[in-house]
Amino acid sequence: MNKITFPHMGDYYIPINYLLENITKSIVIVPPPITKKTIELGSKYSPDYVCMPFKYNLGNFIEALENGANVILQAGGGCRYGYYAELQEQILKDLGYKFEFVNFIENNHVSIFNIYNYAKSLNKKLNIISFSYYALNTAIMIIIMDKLSKYPRENLGFEKEKNSFLNTKRQFQEELKMKKHTPLSLVRLFLKYKRKYKSLPINKPKNCLKIGLVGELYSIMEPNSSNNIELKLASLGIEVHRFTTLTYLLFQKKHRLKKLLKKGKKYLKYHLGADATESVVLSMELAEKHYDGIVHIKSFGCTPELNAMSILEKISTDYEIPIIYFSFDSGTSDVGIETRIEAFYDMILQKKKD
Amino acid sequence: MKQITIGLPKAYLYYRYHIMWETFFKNLGCKVITSENTTKKTIELGKSLSIDESCLSSKIYLSHVASLQGKCDYILVPRVYDYGKNEQVCVKFNAIYDIIKNLFPNINILEYNIEKSKHHYELFNYFHLGHAIEKNIIKILLSYLKARKASKKYFKEKLKKQTQKLNSYKPKILLVSHPYNIYDNYIGEPIIKKLESMGIELIYADLLDKKTARMYAEKLSPTLYWTYSKELIGAIGYYRYSVDGIIFLTAFPCGPDSLVNELMIRKIDNIPVTSILVDEQSSTTGLETRLESFIDIIKERRKNNE
Numbered sequence: 251m252n253k254i255t256f257p258h259m260g261d262y263y264i265p266i267n268y269l270l271e272n273i274t275k276s277i278v279i280v281p282p283p284i285t286k287k288t289i290e291l292g293s294k295y296s297p298d299y300v301c302m303p304f305k306y307n308l309g310n311f312i313e314a315l316e317n318g319a320n321v322i323l324q325a326g327g328g329c330r331y332g333y334y335a336e337l338q339e340q341i342l343k344d345l346g347y348k349f350e351f352v353n354f355i356e357n358n359h360v361s362i363f364n365i366y367n368y369a370k371s372l373n374k375k376l377n378i379i380s381f382s383y384y385a386l387n388t389a390i391m392i393i394i395m396d397k398l399s400k401y402p403r404e405n406l407g408f409e410k411e412k413n414s415f416l417n418t419k420r421q422f423q424e425e426l427k428m429k430k431h432t433p434l435s436l437v438r439l440f441l442k443y444k445r446k447y448k449s450l451p452i453n454k455p456k457n458c459l460k461i462g463l464v465g466e467l468y469s470i471m472e473p474n475s476s477n478n479i480e481l482k483l484a485s486l487g488i489e490v491h492r493f494t495t496l497t498y499l500l501f502q503k504k505h506r507l508k509k510l511l512k513k514g515k516k517y518l519k520y521h522l523g524a525d526a527t528e529s530v531v532l533s534m535e536l537a538e539k540h541y542d543g544i545v546h547i548k549s550f551g552c553t554p555e556l557n558a559m560s561i562l563e564k565i566s567t568d569y570e571i572p573i574i575y576f577s578f579d580s581g582t583s584d585v586g587i588e589t590r591i592e593a594f595y596d597m598i599l600q601k602k603k604d
Numbered sequence: 605m606k607q608i609t610i611g612l613p614k615a616y617l618y619y620r621y622h623i624m625w626e627t628f629f630k631n632l633g634c635k636v637i638t639s640e641n642t643t644k645k646t647i648e649l650g651k652s653l654s655i656d657e658s659c660l661s662s663k664i665y666l667s668h669v670a671s672l673q674g675k676c677d678y679i680l681v682p683r684v685y686d687y688g689k690n691e692q693v694c695v696k697f698n699a700i701y702d703i704i705k706n707l708f709p710n711i712n713i714l715e716y717n718i719e720k721s722k723h724h725y726e727l728f729n730y731f732h733l734g735h736a737i738e739k740n741i742i743k744i745l746l747s748y749l750k751a752r753k754a755s756k757k758y759f760k761e762k763l764k765k766q767t768q769k770l771n772s773y774k775p776k777i778l779l780v781s782h783p784y785n786i787y788d789n790y791i792g793e794p795i796i797k798k799l800e801s802m803g804i805e806l807i808y809a810d811l812l813d814k815k816t817a818r819m820y821a822e823k824l825s826p827t828l829y830w831t832y833s834k835e836l837i838g839a840i841g842y843y844r845y846s847v848d849g850i851i852f853l854t855a856f857p858c859g860p861d862s863l864v865n866e867l868m869i870r871k872i873d874n875i876p877v878t879s880i881l882v883d884e885q886s887s888t889t890g891l892e893t894r895l896e897s898f899i900d901i902i903k904e905r906r907k908n909n910e
Binding site for chain 2: 297298299300301304329330332333334335336337340341344353355517518519520521522523524526550551553554556557558559560561564577
């Protein structure tokens, strides 16, 4: 019997789980939530100076294999991520696990045909139409999740009732997990929770602090890998904006790239690789829109974002906008992050008053 | 007319293309100058110019560019995106042009952009390069052809010498490292000198014919898509039964190498393998001890096999 598992990335395990369960009709084992133990396991067996997502993925896989999984799915691409699969398979084999490793990456990009062919080999009843139907539902799920996460990010710091936003989010995710979905029911679910969020009482001043969160995709989308920095910023009473979501990466990135380069002509001539172009151009736009500050996060050693950082420094001086850089590795402590965030908060607050 | 001076920073792709560039520009009547060898001072300057976490090789590159500032009319900064489908390079090469441009706004950069998937081929680039200097297209084309021939001949001869080395009775070690690390005065030179003084015959992975290397690489790692890494590990497949040991040499924290080398170390089981990581603070004594003990292992194994 096939028991499929896949690496975590934020809350996106819900749509991925939904898709896999429906198209393969096999058991899907979601890895246990990321904890300190996950990263310890991952770091122990990874090369020293590889970037953090590799270690988190490996930790996820080991924990899932311990829970009985025997098929591992891996997908990704753009930078080093495209090559993770081969080494992870080798490491896990050397550790003595028995499993099948399925890699959906082709030419450094996720290939949808590979996914279909693989699902077909497990589930003979699958055809193009049912596959497209489930894929469509999954896409809608991802889109509504991203749309619904925008409002809490901007208002969480100003809630009157404590934890009202987080509780609503939890309810939403429970409902997303429980039901059988059709595109229409998903849209209804979206509208219901949109209204619910809007009805939560908040106490928001008109000229509150506004910051943009840019950087490497995994750190941004997986809160555990970045010490929950987004939540920490928001709960200080800052309106947090971020633009890297799965919706963007899957459906929008391809069309936007050329436009981005055109916009960022002042600093860029060529595409910088992975998401670095976005980091630079977005920061420029945020600066032009007079945001109060920019938070740039990445995992240690992420080369594309390092490329972006050397240009961000120039933007920071040109537009006089404060930028703070965070680089996460397995040893990053909560306390250190909090101190730096608070100092940054004080600084932008002071700047705003002047 | 005043003679135009072109500066070539002696780092990164210099080691791959220098014969070609030098011949090309000399044929067009330019003066070509190269930056000085890397020293401790170069590293210090590079550190101050770049972000802490950047790889040592990129720090060296920035420093070399800085040292050429003011000494020449143009500096050649190559930018590479890909060599076709499944033939990509480290993202550092994608961004190096923009980094330099933002860091040194005052220098004149000669552009050179290889992006085969978007039809930026090598020949077009040379027309582009030549255009800044010479208006006669035929002259540019002839210079390009001459340069290509010279470069091919240079690497062929080197490979020929290396093939002869394989017949030597001395212990042979394969050095797997990017050319910009192994031939660098600071990173690779001390290691080469030490090994040669111990009577080791050195085989360089990067000298192997590129096509052959890529073919062998596919067997060792089917999903690998970095061209430069492919060419290196292809040499492992080619030479692994004719050498006594393999040394991986990387600069901290090289992105592609962090994955590729680890995979190779796990896959090669017929000969001793070691990996050497060079960073800004590396000490020579520690390095020498490690090399000596590695050579001891190899010599011992040879004795036992005889």
